[in-house]
Every structure is written in structure tokens, then in C-alpha cells.
Amino acid sequence: MPLTRLELRARITRLLRSDADLDSFAGDFFPEASGRFTDGMDxxxxxxxxxxxxxPEVLAKQLRLLERSPKAAAKPAEDGPIKLLYLASNPTSMDQLDLTREARRIADRLRGGKPRRVNEIEIVPRWAVRRSELQRLLLEEDPHVLHFSGHGSGRARLLFEDDGGNIAPLEAKSFVSLIGILKHRLQLVVLNACDTEPLAGALVRHVACAVGMRRAIGDEAAATFAETFYEALSFGEPIGAAFRLALIALEISPIREEQTPVLRFKRGVDADKRKLKR
Incomplete structure (x- = not known):
């Protein structure tokens, strides 16, 4: 059966990890496409x-050959940083969240202290994410960590946007199924949105750990939790320890929302030993 466009995109992302690899591959086998690349093109x-x-058939064949080649097989999985895909969705009819500030605070905390960092974590932000593009983003980015900031609902749904910025709910069953298929390198999902505890519990059928919220969480608490949690992970702390450090940050702050986040983990996973890996 021929590979779909989405499947081809996923293989390109997995096998051609650097821009240089992509440029070389296109230049060697698909000069018509390569000739349309320009300097600075993303x-x-x-x-x-x-x-x-x-x-498509020739592309699929060349990708299969690349996958079977000794060079591809020998390529270390630990190349590059740990990728944190940050999805922000803020439908216009909902209370507006300060998601830009949250992402900036996370990025700032991941910049300092580099000589002592064990993990380089690269935050890849995507704004005004539509429900229809979630699958493509997971295929393109193949993240180690998935972070959703936005709104949840009491029925374990995530509230994405449609093309007009209106609410486009994603049912829990659909989201969990999507993660189950596209988990690849995914080790951790963080749902920085209200009422997402049940969804976090469902996700650990497929990923090692997931964080959800028991109830509504304020902007300041969400940002404080996230920046502390990811900073601790970047210094090599296990997921369980990083989670507790983030709770302490909430406990000693004026906002006192340390009872809101909850960590769930897959059966057989020890969160106090489990660390992020490339």
C-alpha cells in the first residue's frame, strides 16, 4: 500500500534530522524540488x-533505502536536544490566557546555567493551534515532550481553535488515540489546562508520564509550575522530583495552587527514577 503524504512527512522528519541532511537528500535524488529551496527557508x-x-513512490523507495542503510542505522538516537513542543490555543470566546508570557518564561529558564545542564531542551512554540493541525504538528516535530497550554473542559476535552478562532473541542478518546499512534519519541505530556486530570490518567496507557490539572489553574500558577518543572528536567532531575520541585515553587509563592497539578505515570514506571532521554 502506498505511503500517505503524512506518513512520508513522518519518515522525512525521522530520517533526515538536520537541514543539511534534508538538503543533501533532495539534491541527490530530487533536483527539481531542491532547486526551489532558498537560503534561510525553514x-x-x-x-x-x-x-x-x-x-511519492520514488520518494518512499529512497526513504526506505535510507532507513536500511548502515549510515542511518548507525545514527545515534541521542543526537540533538530534547524537543518540547509547546502548543498554545486560546479561542476568542474564552477567557484570554497569557500564553506568550508562559512560553517566554519557560524559554528564559532553559537558557541559563548551561555548563551544568544535563539536558538541552529546545522549546518549539506553536500559536493559535487548530484542532485540524494537531496530527501534522506531531508528525513534523516528533517531540520528546508535548505541552498543551489553553483551556480544558469538565468532560476531559481540550479546547482547540477552528479557522475562525472559535472553540473546536477535541474529545479525550480522539486525543488519546492520536497520541497512541504518534507517540514515537514522546515520553511526557503536560496539560497546563483546567480539568485535565482524567485525560492525563488516560494518556499513560501510551506514554511514561503525564501531568494534568485537578481544577482550574490561574495564569501565574501555570507559568510558575511549567518554568520550574522544565528547568529541573533540564538539570537531569527525574520526572517525579521535577514535579515535586514545581509544587514547592507553587507552595512558597503567594498563589498557593500546589494542590492543582497531578502527575500520572504508566504502570511499571518509577517516576522517581525516570528521566527524560533523547
Whole structure:
């Protein structure tokens, strides 16, 4: 059965990890596509051009050959940083959250103290995320950590946007199924949104650990939790210890929302020993 465009995109992301790899591959096998690449063009655009101009059957064949080659097999999985895909969704009809500030605070905390950091964590923010593009983003980015900031509902749904910025709910069953198929390198999911504890519990059928919220959480508490949690992970703390450090940060702050976040983990996983890995 021929590979779909989404499946081809996923293989390109997995096998051609650097811009140099993508440029070289396109130049060697698909010069028509490569000739349309320009200096400074981002990776997503290059991938789209390759998918548009390459014969799908030939592209699939070359990717399979690359996958079987000794060079591809020998490529260490630990190359590159740990990728944190930060999804922000803020439908216009809902209370507006300060998600830009949260993402900036996380990024700032991941910059300092580099000589002592065990893990380089790269935050990849995506704004005004629509329900319809979630699958594509997971395929393109293949993250180690998935972070959702926005609104949840009492029925364990995440509230994404549609093309007009209106509410587009994603049912828990659909989200869990999507993660089950596209988990690949995914080790941790953080749902920085109200009433997401049940969803976190369902997700650990597929990923090692997930964080959800028992109830509504304020902007300041959400940002404080996230920046402390990811900073601790970047210094090599296990997920369980990083979670407790983030709770302490809430406990000693004026907001006192330390009872809101909850950590769930897969059966057989010891969160006090489990660390992020590339």
C-alpha cells in the first residue's frame, strides 16, 4: 500500500534530522524540488516542497533505502536536544490566557546555567493551534515532550481553535488515540489546562508520564509550575522530583495552587527514577 503524504512527512522528519541532511537528500535524488529551496527557508517549507515535487513512490523507495542503510542505522538516537513542543490555543470566546508570557518564561529558564545542564531542551512554540493541525504538528516535530497550554473542559476535552478562532473541542478518546499512534519519541505530556486530570490518567496507557490539572489553574500558577518543572528536567532531575520541585515553587509563592497539578505515570514506571532521554 502506498505511503500517505503524512506518513512520508513522518519518515522525512525521522530520517533526515538536520537541514543539511534534508538538503543533501533532495539534491541527490530530487533536483527539481531542491532547486526551489532558498537560503534561510525553514525546514517545514522545504519538506512541503519535497512532498509537492517528488514522485511519492520514488520518494518512499529512497526513504526506505535510507532507513536500511548502515549510515542511518548507525545514527545515534541521542543526537540533538530534547524537543518540547509547546502548543498554545486560546479561542476568542474564552477567557484570554497569557500564553506568550508562559512560553517566554519557560524559554528564559532553559537558557541559563548551561555548563551544568544535563539536558538541552529546545522549546518549539506553536500559536493559535487548530484542532485540524494537531496530527501534522506531531508528525513534523516528533517531540520528546508535548505541552498543551489553553483551556480544558469538565468532560476531559481540550479546547482547540477552528479557522475562525472559535472553540473546536477535541474529545479525550480522539486525543488519546492520536497520541497512541504518534507517540514515537514522546515520553511526557503536560496539560497546563483546567480539568485535565482524567485525560492525563488516560494518556499513560501510551506514554511514561503525564501531568494534568485537578481544577482550574490561574495564569501565574501555570507559568510558575511549567518554568520550574522544565528547568529541573533540564538539570537531569527525574520526572517525579521535577514535579515535586514545581509544587514547592507553587507552595512558597503567594498563589498557593500546589494542590492543582497531578502527575500520572504508566504502570511499571518509577517516576522517581525516570528521566527524560533523547
Amino acid at each position: 525546514r517545514v517549507r522545504k519538506t512541503n516542497i519535497l512532498l509537492d515535487y517528488a514522485d
